[in-house]
Amino acid sequence: MSFEVLTPQSLDEALDALASIERVVPLAGGTDLMVYLEAGALSPCTFLNLQELAQLKPPLSTNGGLTLGALTTYRDVRLSGVREQFPMLALAAREVGALAIQSRGTWAGNIANASPAADGVPALMAYDAEIELSSKKGRRRVLLEKFYGGYKETDRRPDELITAIHLPVPQEGWSGYFRKVGTRRFQAISKTLLAGRICIDADGAVRDLRMVFASVAPYTLRAVQTESIIRGHRLTPELIEEAVNAIQQEIHPIDDIRSTETYRRRVTSNLVRDFLTTTGGRIRPSSSR
């Protein structure tokens, strides 16, 4: 059993390796892979160490949209000015492990790892993020919400690398909501989580919204059916209860080591009520003090 490491000095070299070597695993901050490796959960492979590719850690700005690189960490976003326009990214980043994980863990790695409990993915998805996948054959963009097909199943081909994540700058009039429910405030994995955005017209009707959940489906779930019940209507108590009923049909939580289906269903309904009754206001921090 052996693990090799390649450290490419250019993106071309990295894409060559992905195209020509069997079982290549891109390695960024290692916060997932080092755990799997230590646990003996990986079969022999060649790690593609991306850390020398400075172009994968671009300076962050919101001119014409935000681009995160494959090596952009949670910390990079938390400490950058982009949190003004993308506050949910900063809130999500703060919920990932604690500081030492945020120093190394990357948004692209969170996407690639495809955990249903990912903390970064729901916020990205609620901002309509697109992933840029690069290979020797070229580049393509995939909407993040279309990227997952099942538990740990993604649209990434083995010869492709997630090179960037593109987010459009949010329009005026949207407000956000981010709330993770875990066992503790930090160093916790979610039992359920809602990243929501909503835009309400002057007449009180919901112009548009996004509702993205973690840990209640085999992969990060944008609840498009529940959204469609709400879109175009005023947020009456009756409509909110309709939405709560709809989300119960749309999620598929399980019993596992961290929580139970019953708990996840109940609390997910509470999150939907909380989101729909408190937004229209400002973004709500994840945990109150």
Add this chain to the structure above:
Amino acid sequence: MMVAFAVNGKNYEVTASPMKRLLDVLRDDLAMTGTKEGCGEGECGACTVIMDGLLVLSCMVPICQVQGKQITTIEGLATDGKLHPVQEAFHENGGAQCGICTPGMIVAAVYYRDHPDAAEDLLEALAGNQCRCTGYTRILRSIKAAFS
């Protein structure tokens, strides 16, 4: 592979398997056993060190990513045989019980003192460091005494 890096200001060259954990290189190859292994999976913070100005968990850093880096461990905090003020405060205030979490706790506290923007407050700065002797009261008392 051969990896060259600095620990506490001193240069080292180590030959190791590229995915060997920085934690194991520090403890086994360099005999710096101040950095502890707790969970070995990024949950407990016992192996916390500073790498190029970032707080990191040395159990999650493969040595192939340490080439050219500057590492600070608990052994690097004392100067001229005199304990760092945070170490001194742990000593004076009973901040250490079994001692396994102590090096990571102290490194994280020193990091926060030097990088106050990294966290919203001291509790968040230490949120990645777990003490299983339930000694947080004296740990916090120690750090606050050192910071005051």
